[in-house]
Amino acid sequence: MSNSKSLATLGGGCFWCLEAVFQRLKGVEKVVSGYAGGHKENPSYEEVCTGNTNHAEVIQITFDPQTIAYKQLLNVFFNIHDPTTKDQQGSDIGTQYRSVIFYHDPVQQKEAEMFKAHLTDEHVHKEPIITEILPIESNPFYSAEEYHQDYFSRNPSQGYCSTVVKSKVDKFMTKFGDLLKNQV
Secondary structure, eight states: OOOOOEEEEEEESOHHHHHHHHTTBTTEEEEEEEEESSSSSSOOHHHHHHTSSOOEEEEEEEEOTTTSOHHHHHHHHHHHSOTTSTTEETTEESGGGOEEEEESSHHHHHHHHHHHHHHHHTTOSSSOOOOEEEEGGGSOOEEOOGGGTTHHHHOTTSHHIIIIIHHHHHHHHHHTGGGBOOOO
């Protein structure tokens, strides 16, 4: 068995929500909240929130492709956010909340394009899927500030976490129970 790890970078609303879900998946070794897709080097959270940098809030996932396939990550991703709303997830509005996949190689690009096309062909959503599929190499990932990392686990009682993040985690756990890491 290979020890090689792969990266996936996804944006679908607030990174706290995505991080909390993907941390629970078998085969996911690390999830880092951050920013990608903008034009400013190493932006701050405050700068991203203005909308002026054009960065999306994203997570970068380190995963073992022998345990969980990239397509499985895409399936979870498309199930836990609304890929049909431009620059918005729920009450979170702004370009930083857009739906976007930053692929790391041509295989990921093709898989993401095929997955999106399949959802479109199957009419899974009433509205068109507007998820962007872009190369990470021309849209560098920047890690968010430390206080954003592992946010839900460290702040489960915080208002946004106890309502918005928890509901996404609960939905994920119900739908994808077979993909959960063993709980200790």
